[in-house]
Structure formats: C-alpha cells, structure tokens
Amino acid sequence: MEHTLTSGNVTADRPRPAKNYLNETTGLWSWMSTVDHKRIGIMYLGAVSFAFLLGGIFALLVRLSLLNPQHTLFGKQWVTAEMYNRFFTLHGAIMVFLFIIPSIPASLANFVLPMMLGAKDVAFPRLNLTSFYLWVAGAALAIGSMVLGAVDTGWTFYTPYSTTTDGAVGLMTLAVFILGFSSIFTGLNFIATTHKLRAPGMGWFDMPLFVWGIYATGVIQILATPVLAITMVLLLIERVFQIGIFDSRIGGDPVLFQHFFWFYSHPAVYIMILPGMAIISEIIPTFSRKTIFGYRAIAYSSVSLALLSFIVWGHHLFVAGESDLANVIFSALTFLVAIPSGVKMFNWLTTMYKGNISFETPMLYAMAFLFLFAIGGLTGIFFATLAVDIHLTDTYFVVAHFHYVMMGGTVIAFLGGLHYWWPKMTGRMYSEKWGRVACALVFIGFNMTFGSQFIMGGQGMPRRYFNYLDQFQPIHAFSTYGSWVLGSGLFLTAIYLLASLKTGPLAPDSPWGGTTMEWESSSPPVVHNFEEQPVFEHEPYDYRHRTVTHV
Amino acid sequence: MSTTTVDLHQDPHGHGGEHDPHHQHHFTTMEQQFDTSKIGMWLFLVTEVLTFGGLFAGFGLMQNKYPQEFVAAHEELKRWAGSTNTVVLLISSFTAVMAVLSARTNQGKKCAKYLWITVGFGAIFMCIKAYEYSADFAEGLFPGKFYSHHGDLIAGSHGYATFFSFYFMMTGLHGLHVLIGMGLMSWLAIRASRGEFSDKYYTPVDLVALFWHLVDMIWIYLFPLYYLIT
Amino acid sequence: MSTHTEHADNPKAEAAKYLATLVVLLILTAITVGASYINFGSGNIVIALAIATVKAIIVGLIFMHLLHDKPVNAVIAVGGFVFLGIFLMFDFIDVGSRTNPQPINLHAPPAATAPAAAGAPAAGAGAAADTKKE
Numbered sequence: 001m002e003h004t005l006t007s008g009n010v011t012a013d014r015p016r017p018a019k020n021y022l023n024e025t026t027g028l029w030s031w032m033s034t035v036d037h038k039r040i041g042i043m044y045l046g047a048v049s050f051a052f053l054l055g056g057i058f059a060l061l062v063r064l065s066l067l068n069p070q071h072t073l074f075g076k077q078w079v080t081a082e083m084y085n086r087f088f089t090l091h092g093a094i095m096v097f098l099f100i101i102p103s104i105p106a107s108l109a110n111f112v113l114p115m116m117l118g119a120k121d122v123a124f125p126r127l128n129l130t131s132f133y134l135w136v137a138g139a140a141l142a143i144g145s146m147v148l149g150a151v152d153t154g155w156t157f158y159t160p161y162s163t164t165t166d167g168a169v170g171l172m173t174l175a176v177f178i179l180g181f182s183s184i185f186t187g188l189n190f191i192a193t194t195h196k197l198r199a200p201g202m203g204w205f206d207m208p209l210f211v212w213g214i215y216a217t218g219v220i221q222i223l224a225t226p227v228l229a230i231t232m233v234l235l236l237i238e239r240v241f242q243i244g245i246f247d248s249r250i251g252g253d254p255v256l257f258q259h260f261f262w263f264y265s266h267p268a269v270y271i272m273i274l275p276g277m278a279i280i281s282e283i284i285p286t287f288s289r290k291t292i293f294g295y296r297a298i299a300y301s302s303v304s305l306a307l308l309s310f311i312v313w314g315h316h317l318f319v320a321g322e323s324d325l326a327n328v329i330f331s332a333l334t335f336l337v338a339i340p341s342g343v344k345m346f347n348w349l350t351t352m353y354k355g356n357i358s359f360e361t362p363m364l365y366a367m368a369f370l371f372l373f374a375i376g377g378l379t380g381i382f383f384a385t386l387a388v389d390i391h392l393t394d395t396y397f398v399v400a401h402f403h404y405v406m407m408g409g410t411v412i413a414f415l416g417g418l419h420y421w422w423p424k425m426t427g428r429m430y431s432e433k434w435g436r437v438a439c440a441l442v443f444i445g446f447n448m449t450f451g452s453q454f455i456m457g458g459q460g461m462p463r464r465y466f467n468y469l470d471q472f473q474p475i476h477a478f479s480t481y482g483s484w485v486l487g488s489g490l491f492l493t494a495i496y497l498l499a500s501l502k503t504g505p506l507a508p509d510s511p512w513g514g515t516t517m518e519w520e521s522s523s524p525p526v527v528h529n530f531e532e533q534p535v536f537e538h539e540p541y542d543y544r545h546r547t548v549t550h551v
Numbered sequence: 552m553s554t555t556t557v558d559l560h561q562d563p564h565g566h567g568g569e570h571d572p573h574h575q576h577h578f579t580t581m582e583q584q585f586d587t588s589k590i591g592m593w594l595f596l597v598t599e600v601l602t603f604g605g606l607f608a609g610f611g612l613m614q615n616k617y618p619q620e621f622v623a624a625h626e627e628l629k630r631w632a633g634s635t636n637t638v639v640l641l642i643s644s645f646t647a648v649m650a651v652l653s654a655r656t657n658q659g660k661k662c663a664k665y666l667w668i669t670v671g672f673g674a675i676f677m678c679i680k681a682y683e684y685s686a687d688f689a690e691g692l693f694p695g696k697f698y699s700h701h702g703d704l705i706a707g708s709h710g711y712a713t714f715f716s717f718y719f720m721m722t723g724l725h726g727l728h729v730l731i732g733m734g735l736m737s738w739l740a741i742r743a744s745r746g747e748f749s750d751k752y753y754t755p756v757d758l759v760a761l762f763w764h765l766v767d768m769i770w771i772y773l774f775p776l777y778y779l780i781t
Numbered sequence: 782m783s784t785h786t787e788h789a790d791n792p793k794a795e796a797a798k799y800l801a802t803l804v805v806l807l808i809l810t811a812i813t814v815g816a817s818y819i820n821f822g823s824g825n826i827v828i829a830l831a832i833a834t835v836k837a838i839i840v841g842l843i844f845m846h847l848l849h850d851k852p853v854n855a856v857i858a859v860g861g862f863v864f865l866g867i868f869l870m871f872d873f874i875d876v877g878s879r880t881n882p883q884p885i886n887l888h889a890p891p892a893a894t895a896p897a898a899a900g901a902p903a904a905g906a907g908a909a910a911d912t913k914k915e
Contacts, residue, residue, distance in 0.1 A: 120577035123587045188594045195853060196587040197577070223864045226598040230605035234720075241695030243716030244709045245609055250696075251709025256612060259872050260605060310864055314871060326875035586851065593854045597861030604865035611869065612876055630814070637810050645803040648844045649796060656792045764845045771836045775829035779817035 016506070017531075020427065020524040035125035036527060040132055041111035042425065045418075047135060048107055049494070051098035054143075056487065058091035063449070063483040066476045069468055081466040085152035088464060092155030093172060097179045098139055100410055101268060104275035105221075106131070106186050108417045109214045111425055113190060115518035115525065116208045118199025118534040123192035124185075131185035138179035145171035154464060156265070159246035159257040163238045170239060173232040180225045180232070183271070187221025190214050199517070201536035205299065208516045208540045209292060212299045213278020216306035220267045220274070223310065228264035231257070255321045259313070266313035270305055272406055273373075276413030277302070277344055280366050283416055284348050285541040286514045287363035288355025292541045294347035301340035308337040318389045327386055334384035341377050345370065360512070361435030365416030368443050372408025376401060379454070394464075397457025403450045415442070415493065422497065423507030427524040430504055434496040441489030448482025516540050573752045585754050592758045596765050599728075603769050606724070610717045610776065613710075620710025623703065625780055627692060628718070632683050633778035636676050637770060643672035644767040647736075647760040650743075654753035659746045662756060666740035669763065673733040680726055687715070694719045718777055725773060728766045735759045802843045809836050 021038045031039060065071055065079045065087060072078070079087075114122055122128055145151060145168035153162040153169060162169055194215045198207065235257070237243055244250035246257040285292045292298065314322055314330030322330075348370065357363070379401040383389050392398060423429055456475045461468060468476065510519035515538070521530055571581055578584040614621045650665035691699035698712035705711075739756055742748065748756055813832045821828060842848040847855045 122577075124591055125575075125577070127591075184598055188591055188598075191594055192587050192591045195590055196583055222594050222597055223601060223861065226601035227605045227868065230602050234605075234609065237695075237716075237720065241697065241716065243695035243720070244713050245613065245716070251617070251713055253612070253616070253876075255875075256609065256872075259875070260609075263868050310867055311871070314875065317875075321879075323875050323878040323880070325878040326871065329871075329874065589850065589854055590857065593857040597857055600861040601865055601868075604868065608865075608869050608872055612872060615873070615876060634810070634814055638807060641803060641806045641810065644806075644840060644844050645799055648799050652792055652795055652799070761845055764840055768837045768840050771840070772830075772833050775813055775817070775833050779813065779825075779829055781817060781820065781825050 017522050017526050019526065020522065021527045022427075022524055024527045033129075035121070035129055037110050037114050037122050037125065037128060038425070038525065038529075040128050041107050041109075043132055044102060044110060044135070045107040045425075047132070047139070048099050048103045051094055051139065052103075055091055055094035055099055056490065058087050058094065060483055060487055061087045062091055063480040065466070066468070067480045068473055068477065069470055071466070082152060084466045085154075085464075086150040089151045089154050090146055093151065093176070094142065095406075096155055096268070097176050098135075098142060100272050100406060101179075101183055102135060102186065103272075103410070103414050104279065104417065105190065105214055105217055105271075106135070106182075108279070108414070108421060109190065109210070109275060110186075112421055112518050113211055113214055114193060114197065115521060115529050116211055116516050117193065117197055118202065118517050118530070118536065119193065119197040120528050120530075122189045123197060124189050127185050128189055131182045131189070134178055134182035134185070138175045138177075138182060141171055141175035141178065144168070145175060156261060157235060157257075158261075159235070159238070159252075159254045160248070162235060163242075163247055170236055173235050177229050177232040180229045183221050184225045187218030187225075189218075191218040191222065194218075199534050199536045205296065206536060206539060209281035209295065209298050209302075210278040210516070212302045213274045213281065216302040217271050217274045217278075219303070219306045220271050220309060224264045224267035224271070227260060228268075231260040231264065234260070255317060258317050258320055262313040262316040263310075266316065267306075267309040269402075269406070270309040272410045273341075274302060274305060276369070276373075276410040277341075279413045279417035279420070280348060280369055281344075282514075282516065283362045283366040283420055284351050285543075286420075286512050287360065287366070288352045288357050289513065289543050290351055290355035290541075291539075291543060292347070293350040293353075294343075295541075297343055298347050301343045305337070305340045308333070308340065312337050315384060315389070318386060319393050331384055331386050335381065338377065338381055338384070341373075345374060345377075360419075360432060361430075361439055362416045362420035362512070364436060364439045365412050365419065368439065369409060369412045369416065372404055372412060372443075372446070376404030376406075376408050379404065392457060394462055395457035396453040396461045396463055399463045400450045400453035400457060403453075408446060408450070412442075412446075415439075418497070420512065421518075422500070423511045424518060424521075424523050424525070426501055426504075427507050428500045428504030429507050429511065430500040431496050434492065438489045438492040438496070441485055441492065443489075445482050445484070445486030445489055449479050449486055450482075452479045452482065515542055571752060573754075581751065588754050588758060592761050596761060599765055599769075603721070603724070606717070606721050607772065607776070610721065613713050613717065614780070617708065617710025617713060620703075620705060620708050621714050622780060623705075624711045624714035625777060627687070627690065627700075628778050629683060629686070630778055632679050633774050636679050637774045639672050639676050639679070640767045640770050643669045643676075644764050646672065647763045650736075651753065651756050651760045654743060654748040654756040655750055657749050659743050659748060662748060663740045663744035666736045666743060666756075670733045670736050670740070673729050673736075676729055677726060677733075680722065684719075721773060721777075725766065725769055728762075728769070732759070732763045732766055735762070798843065802839060806836055806839060809839075 021036055031043065034040060034043075061079075062084070064073070065084045067073070070077060071080075071084075110122070110128065114120065148171065149166065149168040151167050151169055151172045153165060153167075157169070157173065194207070194211055234243075234245055238246050238252075242250055244252045246252045246254055248254060281292060281298055312330055312334045314326050315334045318327055318330075359367075379397070382392060383398065383401065419430065419435060452475050456472055456479075457463075459472070461472045461475075507523040509521065509523055511523075512519075517534055517536075518525075520534060573584075574581055575584055578587065646665045646669045650662050650669065653659075653662035653665055687693075691701065692715050693699060694716040695712060698715060700711065703711045736759060739759055743756065809832055813829055816828050816832070817825065841858060845858075847858060
C-alpha cells in the first residue's frame with residue numbers, strides 16, 4: 001500500500017522522536033488523569049465519535065420508520081408513533097448536545113489550537129480535563145434517560161408538553177445542564193489561551209484563522225450556554241413544583257420557554273458552524289498553496305457572527321405567538337446575520353482563484369462544504385422571510401435546511417479537519433484512495449437524504465410526523481435509501497481511519513505543506529509540543545517562501 | 552503586621568534557583584499566569600451573570616404579567632431582614648477585598664482573619680435567610696403547587712405563587728452561592744494562616760474574592776426587586 | 782507580579798479607599814430603602830434599579846479592581862451585562878407589543894374578554910395580520 005505525497009515536506013527532515021505524547025506514559029490511569037491537551041483531544045475525539053454513532057443509529061431508525069406510511073418492514077409493522085417520537089428526540093438531543101457542540105472545539109481544537117499559537121498547553125489544563133469528565137457524566141445521564149423511559153418531546157423540549165409528560169425528561173434535562181458546563185469550560189479555556197499564550201511576536205492578526213474561529217466560538221459558549229443551563233433548571237423545577245412560568249394553565253407563558261431556549265440555541269448553531277468555517281479557512285489556503293484572501297475580513301466576520309448570532313433568536317418563534325413587531329425586528333436582523341457568512345464564502349473562493357490546487361481528501365471535504373453550506377445558508381434566508389416562513393416552518397424544508405448547515409457544514413468540515421490533522425495526531429497517513437471513495441459516498445448520500453427533503457417540505461410534508469400522505473412515500477423512500485449511502489460512507493471512513501493506525505505509512509511532520517505552527521512539531525508531537533519555544537517568524541498562509549514538490 | 556512569606560523553596564523540578572512552586576509550566580512567567588487566571592475568573596463570572604440574569608428576566612416578565620399580585624406578595628417579605636442582609640453582604644465585600652490586600656502585602660495572618668470575618672458575615676446572612684424562610688413556610692408561602700397561603704386578594708390568581716416560586720428559586724440559588732463562597736473562603740483562610748500567600752502569589756484569594764463580590768452584586772439587584780417594589 | 786504595584790506601595794491608603802467605598806455603598810442602600818417609602822409611581826422601579834446599578838458599578842470598579850486592572854477584564858464584565866440586556870430587551874419588546882389577535886372569520890365577539898394573564902395565543906394566529914375588533 002502506498003500513498004502519494006502531493007506536496008513536499010517543507011520542514012527539514014529530522015529524526016522522529018522516540019517518545020511522543022502517545023507513548024511517553026502508558027496505562028489507563030495516565031490517560032484518565034492526563035492534563036495534556038493532546039490526550040484530552042484524543043479522548044474527546046473518541047467520545048464524540050461514539051456519540052455520533054449513537055445519534056446516527058437513531059437517525060437511521062428515524063428514516064427506516066418512514067420508509068413507507070404503513071411503517072412496515074417485510075410486511076410487519078415494527079415501530080409505533082411513540083417509538084418514533086423517541087427516535088427523533090434522541091437523535092436530535094444526542095447529535096446536538098453530545099456530538100456537534102463539543103465536536104470540533106473539544107477534539108480537534110483542543111489538539112491543534114495550542115500548537116498553532118506555539119503554546120505548551122491550553123490556559124487551564126485541569127479545567128480541560130474537568131470539561132471532559134463533565135461530558136462523560138452528561139453522556140451517562142443522557143444514556144440513562146434513554147434506558148429509563150426515554151424522551152419524546154423533540155430535542156427542543158417545548159412546554160407545556162415537556163413539563164407535563166411522563167418519561168425521563170428530568171434526567172435528560174439534567175444531562176443537558178451538565179453538558180452545558182462542559183461546553184462553557186472548553187470555551188473559557190480557549191478564550192484565555194488565545195489572549196495570553198500566543199508565542200512571542202504573534203499578534204492577534206498573526207494568528208491562524210482557525211484560532212479566530214475557535215475564539216469566536218468560545219465567546220458564544222460563555223455568553224449563551226448559561227441561559228440554557230437556567231432554562232433546563234426552570235424546566236426541571238416546573239416539572240417538580242409547577243411554579244407556573246411556562247404552563248399557561250397555571251399562569252405561565254409557553255412562548256417564554258421558547259425565548260429562553262432559543263436565546264441559547266440560536267447562538268448554539270454558530271457554536272456549531274464557526275469551528276467548521278475555521279477549519280475551512282485552514283484547509284483551503286493549504287491545498288491552494290496560496291495566502292488566504294481577506295484575512296482580516298474573515299477574522300472580523302468570525303467575531304461579528306458570534307455577536308450578531310445573539311440578536312436573531314426570535315426567528316424560531318415566528319409562528320409561536322411572538323408579537324408582530326418582534327417578528328419584523330428579528331426578521332430584519334436575521335437577514336443581517338447572513339452577511340458575514342457570505343463574506344467568508346467569497347473570501348474562500350477568491351483564495352482558490354489562481355491557486356495551485358490539489359484535491360486530497362481534506363480539500364474534497366472543503367469543496368463539499370462550500371457547496372453544501374451555500375445551499376444550507378441560502379435556504380436559511382427563506383426562513384428569515386416572514387411570509388415564506390409561515391408556509392415552510394415545521395416542514396421538512398427546515399429539516400433539510402438545518403441538516404445542510406449542520407451536517408453539510410459542520411460535519412463535513414469536521415471530517416475535513418479530521419483528515420487534515422490525522423497525520424499530525426496519529427503519526428500515520430490514512431489511505432487517500434479510500435478517503436476519496438468515502439467522501440464521494442458521504443456527499444452523494446447526504447444530498448440524496450436531505451436534498452429530497454427540500455422537495456417534500458415545499459410540498460407541505462410536516463416534520464416530526466409519523467404518519468404521512470401516500471403522495472410523499474416515494475420521496476421518503478428515496479431519502480431513506482440516501483441515509484444508507486450516507487451511513488456507509490461514514491462507516492467506511494471509520495474503518496480506514498482506524499486501519500491506518502496499524503497499517504498506515506508513517507507521516508512526516510508536514511505532509512500537506514501547511515504553514516501554521518502545528519506543522520513544525522513532529523507527527524505525533526512530543527509531550528510538550530515543541531522541543532524549543534517557537535518564535536513567531538512568518539505570517540500564516542505565507543506560501544511565498546515554500547518550496548513545493550509534487551511527487 | 553507582617554507574617555511569613557512563602558518558604559516552600561524545595562526544588563522538586565530541578566530548575567535550580569528561584570521557582571515558585573505554584574508556577575505552572577505552560578506559563579512563561581507568574582505574571583502571565585496571574586493575568587490568565589483573572590481572565591478565566593471573569594469569564595466564569597460572566598456565566599454567572601447570564602445564569603442569574605435569566606432568572607431576573609423571568610421574574611421581570613412575570614411581574615409584568617401579575618403587577619398587582621407581585622406588589623401584594625412582596626408585602627409578606629420582611630424588609631428589615633432584606634435590608635440587614637444587604638448591609639451584611641456589603642460589609643463582607645469590604646472584608647473580602649481587605650483579605651486580598653492583606654495577602655498581597657504579605658500579611659498572611661491578617662488575610663486569614665479577614666477571610667474568617669467574611670465567612671462569619673456570610674453565616675449571618677444565611678441565618679437571617681433561614682429565619683425568613685421558616686417564617687414564610689409557617690405562613691404557607693411555598694413555591695409553585697405547594698403554595699398554601701390564605702387571604703390573597705385576587706382569588707384564584709397564580710401571581711402570588713409565581714412570585715414566591717421565583718423568590719425561593721432566586722434566593723435559594725443565591726444562598727447556595729453564598730455557601731459555596733463561605734466554603735472556599737474557609738479553605739483559603741486555612742491556607743493563608745499557613746503563610747501560603749504573598750505578594751508573589753495570592754491568586755486564589757483574589758479569585759475567590761471576585762466570586763464573593765459577584766454574589767454581593769447579585770444581591771444588590773435582588774434586594775430592591777423583591778423587597779422594595781411598590 | 783502584582784498588576785497594580787503602585788497601590789501595593791501604600792496599603793493604608795488603599796484600605797482607606799475601600800472603607801470609603803463601603804460607606805458610600807451603605808449610604809446608597811439607605812437611599813434605596815428610603816426612596817421605596819415614597820410613591821414615585823412607575824418611577825420607583827427605575828430609581829431602585831438605577832441606584833442598584835450605581836452600587837454594582839462601584840463594587841465592580843473598586844472592590845473588584847476593574848478600574849486598575851488590565852482593560853480586558855472590564856470588557857469581559859461589561860460584555861456579559863450587555864448581552865443580558867439584549868436578552869431582556871427583546872423579551873420585553875415581544876411581550877410588551879403583543880396584541881390579542883382574533884381569528885378573522887369569527888362572526889360573534891368572544892363571550893368574555895380573555896384575561897390579560899393568558900399569554901398563550903393560538904399558534905396559528907401569527908398568520909393573521911392585525912385583527913383588532915373595533
């Protein structure tokens with residue numbers, strides 16, 4: 001088996017260190033008690049991958065339930081409406097809280113960000129480990145709730161159903177509460193790290209754009225997540241004490257719950273996408289061998305996205321009984337929030353223009369991101385438009401929209417970043433051939449699954465409905481088949497990535513010709529990241545002084 | 552009145568020469584470490600502001616909904632207790648910042664003394680609150696569905712119960728933070744009396760004092776909104 | 782390592798400053814309590830919150846050292862309050878501007894006016910434009 005290095009190893013060849021962060025200390029306890037950001041990143045990677053698998057299984061079950069309107073397989077009905085409600089609730093809750101929110105920051109950024117800054121670790125290493133164990137605790141509670149009655153409220157826990165229904169809502173909200181603190185601590189750590197642990201000589205505008213994206217994400221995590229925490233507390237208290245805040249039968253306001261919930265959950269979707277965009281800002285210059293176009297524009301757009309994300313949450317409440325005045329204000333602001341995303345798209349494309357482009361797997365995922373996020377983002381504008389939202393809200397159109405941005409955006413970017421930094425983290429090259437095959441399967445499967453849902457939604461198929469009109473059956477079936485193609489691509493990815501750990505060729509320090517500081521360490525890095533304190537010498541994405549050899 | 556400076560100059564790391572045992576390796580200097588810790592603490596305090604802020608928002612919106620009931624309900628609260636507690640917390644904030652000053656000027660014993668006094672004021676606060684709660688319970692003022700007070704003017708209105716639901720939630724959560732602060736300060740007081748803090752390292756005292764000041768700040772808003780609305 | 786060594790040189794002055802701050806805070810507390818006994822109508826809540834804010838700012842600037850610390854800490858602190866303010870502002874805009882739209886095909890007026898406390902208008906009513914009955 002061989003791989004083709006399409007870009008030169010731009011650091012001088014040097015002997016591979018005998019001890020790296022993986023084998024310097026051994027044994028389970030050395031991992032469980034580690035404060036090394038790289039080990040914590042790897043543990044998180046395993047953890048969120050497990051969550052992705054669990055959430056993905058529920059997704060496959062959701063799609064399988066809808067294969068035909070009789071809900072039969074081989075002639076026998078196998079799923080009830082109650083089961084179906086639990087499937088989509090658990091799919092959503094696991095994917096949002098256990099997988100996608102922590103995914104890129106806690107796994108990839110944990111590993112790479114300190115190295116990009118030339119630091120030895122994050123600002124608060126013990127807090128980092130605490131954040132991981134909080135995730136584990138939250139995951140345990142979430143899985144416990146699945147086993148002990150499960151939840152059927154939808155991942156949004158709307159009241160008054162969630163405050164009055166049976167089932168393990170309390171456990172799940174407690175899990176979400178704990179996971180919130182896991183997220184807060186991660187963001188806190190990255191903000192402090194970015195402020196204080198940059199290498200000597202590295203100013204704010206000398207940092208890789210990945211750091212800007214993760215920093216902006218941290219700002220959102222700090223400001224938004226506490227409101228989720230208090231929302232979950234209020235939900236729990238309403239269930240136990242019936243205090244009458246969210247239930248109109250006892251004097252409450254259900255729309256208030258939605259305000260509380262979406263004040264977090266809208267910025268949360270920017271917690272999801274900003275790290276994805278941050279990865280794309282790294283991959284595209286590297287694989288175009290060209291300085292990023294509009295560095296400052298992208299940096300400022302990351303921060304402005306973070307801040308603007310806080311003033312648009314009402315667009316989730318357009319048909320919930322929000323006042324007309326608030327509707328109009330939120331609609332206008334939602335149009336505004338699309339602009340920074342657009343700025344980034346244009347800058348990435350311009351970066352590629354007249355670049356020296358090659359299409360290794362990370363770049364393929366980056367290209368997929370540009371296509372899929374464009375669709376996802378533009379369809380978001382449909383929902384910002386009040387008159388259109390009335391018709392499309394709570395249909396499959398919105399399901400397709402948010403899967404295009406969350407999966408077509410964040411997950412695709414996550415996969416791209418995973419492949420980009422895989423050699424650095426593991427010291428192994430994965431199989432480029434299988435990488436491309438899997439990327440194609442994922443891309444095709446994804447569009448099959450969710451592109452078709454735009455059509456269904458436009459024709460009026462509501463979301464979260466177990467029963468549906470016969471006319472939608474062909475599209476539902478097509479979407480289900482797409483989910484199998486998508487799932488197979490993802491399983492294939494897991495297989496060849498894990499296989500590379502045993503049989504992959506040893507990776508050089510910098511297989512892609514990347515210019516950011518993490519590539520100056522060995523693959524995998526030594527425990528303290530760098531043998532000597534690196535000094536900031538050249539701008540990121542500075543390809544003028546790089547020799548590039550194609551093999 | 553000066554006390555010992557840090558005298559833990561064992562050299563376990565083999566650096567030779569001066570190396571503060573509290574110096575974490577990924578920081579270049581102690582000053583960088585201190586500044587970073589401060590930033591981290593302020594970020595955490597912001598999360599507390601947003602958490603309690605959410606409750607304030609809920610309270611405000613419910614008051615908007617039940618203006619008469621909220622005014623009537625607040626009459627049941629004891630103004631003297633709330634006012635005294637406000638004074639107690641303000642004084643405790645003073646003693647907390649004096650503790651930080653003492654630590655920073657190498658006066659470990661004085662620092663410990665101020666910390667213990669702060670804990671004491673916290674205890675006074677909690678005692679007054681405990682008295683208030685028991686008096687409220689005796690009147691049937693409980694949160695949510697357990698509300699069993701008689702004699703409310705607007706019969707059948709949920710506003711009274713809602714007021715007390717928020718009252719117990721917010722003062723309860725605040726009280727929990729007071730207890731946590733007291734616990735942290737007690738731990739620091741013990742460390743301070745052992746001479747662990749000095750002008751070279753007083754970060755924990757500074758950070759816990761910041762936490763305590765936030766607890767005070769939350770009460771500064773809680774007090775007028777619950778006890779003084781008319 | 783102290784970030785404000787100019788003050789560590791004179792702890793007595795600093796202690797006096799803290800004591801003076803405490804006195805100011807206590808006076809403001811007395812004013813708040815006193816003002817609550819006078820009926821300013823809807824001004825009462827404004828006065829109470831304004832004084833509370835002044836007290837909070839004083840605690841932040843002096844007791845929490847924001848005045849003399851590096852500015853990043855103050856930016857973080859202010860930022861938190863700004864975004865809390867955004868949450869409050871938009872919530873109150875929504876709740877404060879809700880009308881009570883009736884279905885446009887309603888032929889008879891409702892038997893009793895819905896109590897103002899019912900804050901849960903029908904979900905589909907958002908689709909109807911302003912439909913105040915005259």
